[in-house]
Amino acid sequence: MMTSEEYANVDHQPPQRVASDQQRGYKVSIKNLNSWFGTKQALKDITFGVKENTITSLIGPSGCGKTTLIRSLNRMNEMTPGASVKGSVYLDDVNIYDSAIDPVTIKRRIGMVFQKPNPFPTMSIYDNVAAGLKLNGVRDKKLINEIVEESLKASVLWDEVKGELNKPGSSISGGQQQRLCIARSLAMQPEVLLMDEPTSALDPIASAKIEELINELKRDLTIIIVTHNMQQAARVSDYTAFMYLGELVEYGPTKQIFENPQQELTERYISGKFG
Amino acid sequence: MTRLLDLGITRISNIIMDMANLSVRSVDTAIESYEKGIGSKEQIFEWSEQLRVLQDEVTELAVELIARYQPVATDLRFIRSCMESSYGFSRFGRYAYDIMDIIGTMGPLTHCDKNPVLSMANTAREMIHLSVKSLQTQDKNAAEKLYAMDDTVDALYRKYLREIITPSNKNDMKDMTSDPRCYLSTLLILRYLERISDHACYIGDSVHYIVTGVSSPRR
Numbered sequence: 001m002m003t004s005e006e007y008a009n010v011d012h013q014p015p016q017r018v019a020s021d022q023q024r025g026y027k028v029s030i031k032n033l034n035s036w037f038g039t040k041q042a043l044k045d046i047t048f049g050v051k052e053n054t055i056t057s058l059i060g061p062s063g064c065g066k067t068t069l070i071r072s073l074n075r076m077n078e079m080t081p082g083a084s085v086k087g088s089v090y091l092d093d094v095n096i097y098d099s100a101i102d103p104v105t106i107k108r109r110i111g112m113v114f115q116k117p118n119p120f121p122t123m124s125i126y127d128n129v130a131a132g133l134k135l136n137g138v139r140d141k142k143l144i145n146e147i148v149e150e151s152l153k154a155s156v157l158w159d160e161v162k163g164e165l166n167k168p169g170s171s172i173s174g175g176q177q178q179r180l181c182i183a184r185s186l187a188m189q190p191e192v193l194l195m196d197e198p199t200s201a202l203d204p205i206a207s208a209k210i211e212e213l214i215n216e217l218k219r220d221l222t223i224i225i226v227t228h229n230m231q232q233a234a235r236v237s238d239y240t241a242f243m244y245l246g247e248l249v250e251y252g253p254t255k256q257i258f259e260n261p262q263q264e265l266t267e268r269y270i271s272g273k274f275g
Numbered sequence: 276m277t278r279l280l281d282l283g284i285t286r287i288s289n290i291i292m293d294m295a296n297l298s299v300r301s302v303d304t305a306i307e308s309y310e311k312g313i314g315s316k317e318q319i320f321e322w323s324e325q326l327r328v329l330q331d332e333v334t335e336l337a338v339e340l341i342a343r344y345q346p347v348a349t350d351l352r353f354i355r356s357c358m359e360s361s362y363g364f365s366r367f368g369r370y371a372y373d374i375m376d377i378i379g380t381m382g383p384l385t386h387c388d389k390n391p392v393l394s395m396a397n398t399a400r401e402m403i404h405l406s407v408k409s410l411q412t413q414d415k416n417a418a419e420k421l422y423a424m425d426d427t428v429d430a431l432y433r434k435y436l437r438e439i440i441t442p443s444n445k446n447d448m449k450d451m452t453s454d455p456r457c458y459l460s461t462l463l464i465l466r467y468l469e470r471i472s473d474h475a476c477y478i479g480d481s482v483h484y485i486v487t488g489v490s491s492p493r494r
Contacts, residue, residue, distance in 0.1 A: 234345075259352065261348050266348075270348055271278075271350055
């Protein structure tokens with residue numbers, strides 16, 4: 001993988017320390033997070049912490065704010081016209097909304113995978129994975145080769161594409177494209193991976209592969225996943241957060257949320273009684 | 276709108292209540308047979324078999340509901356508890372048959388002192404009724420009451436066992452030496468009643484789990 005020197009060259013922003021409670025060992029701490037699109041409030045005072053090397057699922061009915069929340073965790077939301085955010089999101093002890101922080105640095109440390117596989121259509125499989133590195137100034141071809149291979153291996157795609165790395169990224173199956181997108185994120189060596197309904201466009205077999213991959217990745221990463229599939233949340237995640245109308249209704253260990261939720265609203269939603 | 280899962284839950288609830296009624300009837304009839312020397316062993320055997328078949332039906336339906344609808348929260352807890360309760364009701368039927376078997380094997384017991392069995396049977400039957408009622412009303416506090424009653428049943432069983440091992444007066448000795456069928460039948464039936472009481476507690480535990488999501492403190 002990338003050497004520490006290489007990575008230091010890429011990662012320009014020194015972490016902004018805050019004299020805080022160190023977020024009680026959380027990799028990501030969301031504190032009183034509010035978000036608006038124009039005058040419409042999408043997130044209301046969200047507060048919770050995500051432990052390192054865990055998978056957290058965000059569930060809730062359409063329009064409850066899941067995607068807004070996940071996009072707020074790497075400042076992707078601010079690219080939407082009219083969007084505004086108030087509150088804090090800490091990555092370790094760095095508030096990613098601190099005015100001194102470069103959003104590009106944050107996006108590097110917190111990767112994202114989207115609902116629909118979106119490989120760069122004109123680029124080869126190899127270039128799709130290498131793109132981020134090249135954009136960030138990595139020129140060492142041997143290093144890039146190593147990172148591409150390791151990222152494709154980590155996304156369990158290497159064995160399927162190693163002989164055809166020059167084929168267009170858009171020429172492989174949907175499930176493979178999604179794993180390619182995951183490999184593209186992994187190449188940047190993120191600490192956190194955000195996944196917005198990563199399997200909703202995939203068939204059950206491709207979905208199962210992604211779920212297995214997610215489980216493998218948590219050894220090195222902290223993963224936050226938005227899903228509409230309740231069984232997927234129950235299968236893959238260690239913690240589950242249930243959101244409704246922009247509010248965090250309940251957050252806890254997945255076993256508790258699905259076996260013994262503490263809030264009636266959670267119970268009704270996960271039991272299919274509304275939504 | 277009714278969820279598809281609700282149709283299955285209604286079906287499994289109906290089977291459980293049928294099992295509850297049949298198991299109560301089985302135990303009541305067995306005790307009555309012991310007390311009055313009447314009753315049909317074949318009839319209790321048939322009910323016991325019915326309960327066993329119904330237990331299999333509950334298990335199969337529960338597995339089908341889990342596989343098809345992936346129930347969660349209260350639904351999941353209810354289905355798990357139905358599987359446990361159905362086992363309890365099936366055991367009630369089996370113990371009722373075992374009591375009938377003892378009565379049949381030992382022959383007429385009219386001359387024996389039946390008070391120890393009848394005394395414990397009152398408590399055990401009360402426990403069965405309470406466990407069934409708790410299932411109907413989802414009374415999470417029944418488990419506590421059932422365990423208190425179970426302590427009484429356990430104490431009665433141990434007391435009788437001690438008396439057999441070390442008879443404390445001549446009357447006890449006379450009864451036991453003159454006809455071992457009396458103390459043997461009493462001891463065995465007390466043992467079955469003690470097991471029935473345990474299963475009534477487990478049903479109370481299941482109700483506690485359905486309602487609260489946590490295991491009964493005594494479990």
